[in-house]
Amino acid sequence: MIEIHPLEGIGEISPGADLAAILSAALAPLSPRGGDVLAVTQKIVSKAENRFVRLSDVTPGARAHELAEQTGKDARLIELVLQESTDVLRAARGVLITRHRLGLVMANAGIDRSNVGDGNEDQVLLLPENPDTSAAALASRITERFGASPAILITDSFGRPWRQGVVNVGIGAWGLPSLDDRRGDTDRQGRRLEVTQVAYADLIASAAGLAMGEAAEGVPAALVRGLKLGAAPNPATSLVRALDEDLFR
Amino acid sequence: MIEIHPLEGIGEISPGADLAAILSAALAPLSPRGGDVLAVTQKIVSKAENRFVRLSDVTPGARAHELAEQTGKDARLIELVLQESTDVLRAARGVLITRHRLGLVMANAGIDRSNVGDGNEDQVLLLPENPDTSAAALASRITERFGASPAILITDSFGRPWRQGVVNVGIGAWGLPSLDDRRGDTDRQGRRLEVTQVAYADLIASAAGLAMGEAAEGVPAALVRGLKLGAAPNPATSLVRALDEDLFR
Numbered sequence: 138m139i140e141i142h143p144l145e146g147i148g149e150i151s152p153g154a155d156l157a158a159i160l161s162a163a164l165a166p167l168s169p170r171g172g173d174v175l176a177v178t179q180k181i182v183s184k185a186e187n188r189f190v191r192l193s194d195v196t197p198g199a200r201a202h203e204l205a206e207q208t209g210k211d212a213r214l215i216e217l218v219l220q221e222s223t224d225v226l227r228a229a230r231g232v233l234i235t236r237h238r239l240g241l242v243m244a245n246a247g248i249d250r251s252n253v254g255d256g257n258e259d260q261v262l263l264l265p266e267n268p269d270t271s272a273a274a275l276a277s278r279i280t281e282r283f284g285a286s287p288a289i290l291i292t293d294s295f296g297r298p299w300r301q302g303v304v305n306v307g308i309g310a311w312g313l314p315s316l317d318d319r320r321g322d323t324d325r326q327g328r329r330l331e332v333t334q335v336a337y338a339d340l341i342a343s344a345a346g347l348a349m350g351e352a353a354e355g356v357p358a359a360l361v362r363g364l365k366l367g368a369a370p371n372p373a374t375s376l377v378r379a380l381d382e383d384l385f386r
Numbered sequence: 387m388i389e390i391h392p393l394e395g396i397g398e399i400s401p402g403a404d405l406a407a408i409l410s411a412a413l414a415p416l417s418p419r420g421g422d423v424l425a426v427t428q429k430i431v432s433k434a435e436n437r438f439v440r441l442s443d444v445t446p447g448a449r450a451h452e453l454a455e456q457t458g459k460d461a462r463l464i465e466l467v468l469q470e471s472t473d474v475l476r477a478a479r480g481v482l483i484t485r486h487r488l489g490l491v492m493a494n495a496g497i498d499r500s501n502v503g504d505g506n507e508d509q510v511l512l513l514p515e516n517p518d519t520s521a522a523a524l525a526s527r528i529t530e531r532f533g534a535s536p537a538i539l540i541t542d543s544f545g546r547p548w549r550q551g552v553v554n555v556g557i558g559a560w561g562l563p564s565l566d567d568r569r570g571d572t573d574r575q576g577r578r579l580e581v582t583q584v585a586y587a588d589l590i591a592s593a594a595g596l597a598m599g600e601a602a603e604g605v606p607a608a609l610v611r612g613l614k615l616g617a618a619p620n621p622a623t624s625l626v627r628a629l630d631e632d633l634f635r
Contacts, residue, residue: 139390139597227634234634242548242634294584298547298634299491301627302565302585304592306549316551335543335599336551343553343592347613348388350584364596378550385476385483385491385547 142167143348144175144358152187157278160358164279164287167360173287174313174361175279176345179264180249181357182271182291182309188263190217208233214248214261221246221263224380237264240377241308243295265291268309269372276311288312288366291373292342292349298385305346307338307373314338314368316375338373391416392597393424393607401436406527409607413528413536416609422536423562423610424528425594428513429498430606431520431540431558437512439466457482463497463510470495470512473629486513489626490557492544514540517558518621525560537561537615540622541591541598547634554595556587556622563587563617565624587622 144163150156160175169175197205197212201219205212207228215233219225222235226242237246247264265271268291276286291309296302307315315338341361348359393412399405409424418424446454446461450468454461456477464482468474471484475491486495496513514520517540525535540558545551556564564587590610597608 138392139593141388141390141593143387236548296634297585298632299485299627299629300555300585300588301625302583302588304553304585304588334551335595336546336549336553339549339551339553340592340595340599343589344388344390344596346589347593347610350589361596376550378548380548383547385545 139344139361139363141344141348142360142362143356144360145356147181147357150181150184150357152184152189154185156181156185157275157282160275161279161282163358164283164360167362169279169283169285169287169360170362171285172362172364172366174290174341174345174364174366175275175287176290176292176342176349176359176361177275178349178357179247179268179291179293179308180262182265182268182275183249183262186265186271188265189260190263192217192259192261204228204233210245214245214250217248217261217263218246221248236380239264239268239308240374240379241295243293247293247308264293265309269311269374270309272309272311272373286312287360288370290338290341290345292345294346304339305342305349306336307342307376310338310370310373312370313341313364313366315371315373317368336376337368338376388593388610388612390593390597391609391611392605393609394605396430396606399430399433399606401433401438403434405430405434406524406531409524410528410531412607413532413609416611418528418532418534418536418609419611420534421611421613421615423539423590423594423613423615424524424536425539425541425591425598425608425610426524427598427606428496428517428540428542428557429511431514431517431524432498432511435514435520437514438509439512441466441508441510453477453482459494463494463499466497466510466512467495470497485629488513488517488557489623489628490544492542496542496557513542514558518560518623519558521558521560521622535561536609537619539587539590539594541594543595553588554591554598555585556591556625559587559619559622561619562590562613562615564620564622566617585625586617587625 195213197216201216272289279286317337320333444462446465450465476483521538528535566586569582
């Protein structure tokens with residue numbers, strides 16, 4: 138059996154907060170053990186890392202003004218999106234899809250305006266600078282506390298082509314096979330499996346999302362327990378497919 | 387806490403098998419209760435519904451021959467893909483992405499050659515005729531046994547644009563909000579949430595996929611327990627976005 142435990146009582150995270158200590162306190166009653174994955178939303182990692190930007194400090198360039206016209210979005214927000222991105226994939230009324238510098242294809246480069254902390258409409262929150270590094274840093278600090286760390290997964294919610302609604306995916310990871318390569322495995326008839334690579338981090342992120350989304354106010358972390366983390370770990374960037382390798386276009 | 391229980395001992399499913407009875411037997415030790423979702427892979431539903439086709443019975447048309455040339459795939463398989471699809475989105479060496487008549491955008495219209503049952507290379511397995519209907523039929527039969535049924539989710543594994551690896555998604559559902567519309571909800575500062583629709587069936591499918599994928603031979607069903615299934619149920623087709631509404635292109 139696999140268990141998904143929401144971690145309650147984490148509260149608001151302020152810039153500079155000792156997130157590892159806060160998560161460790163929330164983990165303590167569960168006594169972390171092998172096969173555990175601690176899933177943490179991008180939002181609280183970004184907050185602790187002070188990835189806040191004040192829109193009033195941003196001066197939009199010409200391209201941002203042009204895209205603001207096309208999308209109806211705030212040109213200052215778009216300027217930040219462009220600074221965080223390497224390509225613009227789609228711009229239309231209400232829609233701005235880019236490739237984030239981390240390789241992630243997503244709306245608004247993952248920049249968040251809702252619930253960023255203090256009711257200040259001027260503040261937005263960027264993704265962590267490097268979520269795989271953030272995950273490793275959390276693991277290192279949690280190891281100090283418990284002598285070992287659960288695997289760490291930093292999650293975000295993404296829209297997708299062709300399907301309604303958002304799902305949770307993994308954007309930073311430590312200690313788990315984000316991309317689980319099962320190539321070479323065979324089925325019961327000894328035939329090679331057609332599906333050979335599993336986006337394991339995304340499965341775990343979605344499972345954690347069930348527990349994180351259900352509380353009235355949302356819970357920013359969950360412990361997924363009982364996984365077999367046998368394969369060699371690889372970072373969440375392993376899940377990024379190069380634009381020119383994309384099979385769908 | 388949410389629990390994911392793999393359902394063991396289901397064994398091979400033959401055409402015409404009484405899948406509801408088989409699943410009920412596997413469920414019995416868990417005493418189904420409210421907040422349970424029974425996730426079942428598409429493959430065993432298709433097998434029970436005898437969605438097998440012999441490639442030797444298929445005569446490819448001109449378009450199938452043309453796409454076989456482009457993709458390097460068996461023209462008979464492609465003929466079946468075309469019969470199951472409304473649009474071809476991408477054809478290239480080794481790749482055929484279509485829009486399935488159910489609205490799903492996927493590789494090879496979900497037609498499966500691996501592990502379809504008897505080691506017969508000539509056999510392939512189509513998706514269920516109508517997975518939402520299949521889910522409702524399973525629920526109805528399971529209700530006869532237990533007086534009530536867990537929500538039912540039929541899952542498949544999909545590749546995705548821009549991300550490596552497959553994830554599990556919901557292609558048929560009964561008794562759960564496949565698309566959970568949280569529009570109108572507000573964040574802690576009273577601002578309307580930016581993300582307002584959650585692909586709940588896909589989250590559950592991915593959670594179940596963790597339990598289904600870990601066994602040596604794969605487990606074709608899992609019970610997800612402890613969910614709050616409060617919102618009004620809607621079918622898995624609620625997750626299909628019309629091609630012309632797609633935000634990513």
